[in-house]
Amino acid sequence: MQPTIYLIPRWGGKIHSDWYDWFGAEIMERYGLSVIVLDMPNWNQPDVEESVNFLLSQISHVDKLTYFIGHSVGCQVVIRYLIARLGQDKTLEIGGILLIAAWFMVDRPWDTINPWIANKGLDYRSLSERVRFRKVVLSDNDPFTPNYAENKKLWVDRINASVTVYPQRSHFNSKAEPGVIEGFAEMIDQTIKTT
Template sequence: MPNPTEPVIEAWVSHLTKVVGEIDENTFFIGHSIGCQTILRYLENLPEKEKVGGAVFVAGWFSLTNLSGEEEKRIAQPWLDTPINFARIKPHLNKGIAIFSDNDPLVPLDDQHTFQEKLGSDIVIQNQKGHFSGDDGITELPIALESVLKLAK
């Protein structure tokens, strides 16, 4: 993704659009953290009849806690303040699974309800995985693979 230390909505969605190319119901996404926001905003802008098979959202968020400073807040603010039109996303997303950790320092566990209620996503809660990052000792995530395979059935 372009400029990963300072992600910008338009640049990330535009890049994802270029990388993905044509989609169909055999297209599946896996996103982590701000990547989940990118996927949602990509789906929000799809033409009316286009549909993907599904998406796995790992540590996806709609609110954040414990941001470590003004710089992190400045970067996150546009993503937090720019509304997502879930009604536009739902027709494009066949199925979704959202994976959370019970001790994620950044993503409130309550964000699971938005994925479930607004997108109809199944929810998976993992124990003690933090933000699913290398800093948390997470270098592989078998549940993400299992989830995308479940969606593809």
């Protein structure tokens, strides 16, 4: 069976934003795989419950060949969706998550981001136990999380993620982002070969 790959855009991002088209073309050329980029509802003002419910309605099947790529707030949607799925079925085995410009806190939060920063009651342990590959890609000059060392520590502590910090990539908004491909290659190499 072929892997299924979902990509969840950044805040205000559309299916063709930033590096998404480039990434899809690269993955097709290198691996012969397609990427499903989800067009999220009300994405200029993302709502936690609406976003998670949207993923629950769009993605009914998850297994060890299912992979998720999140960008910024998309990372938060991915982990909340997967925690919800694991709450329904604790035996799920999920292929992997690749989280780009991921955060648990931001330097200057605004009203509509505060619900995304709140994390009480989220079962991060289930992610570290049931998601086979957990990778976070950060930049050392992300304007939203200048304290990248603390951000990195949170991802390691909460979901036992492997974290790579790239120099001068800001919030990963360029048309091409090699660090994303490198993270994806690592995910595929580590999980497909052991499936």
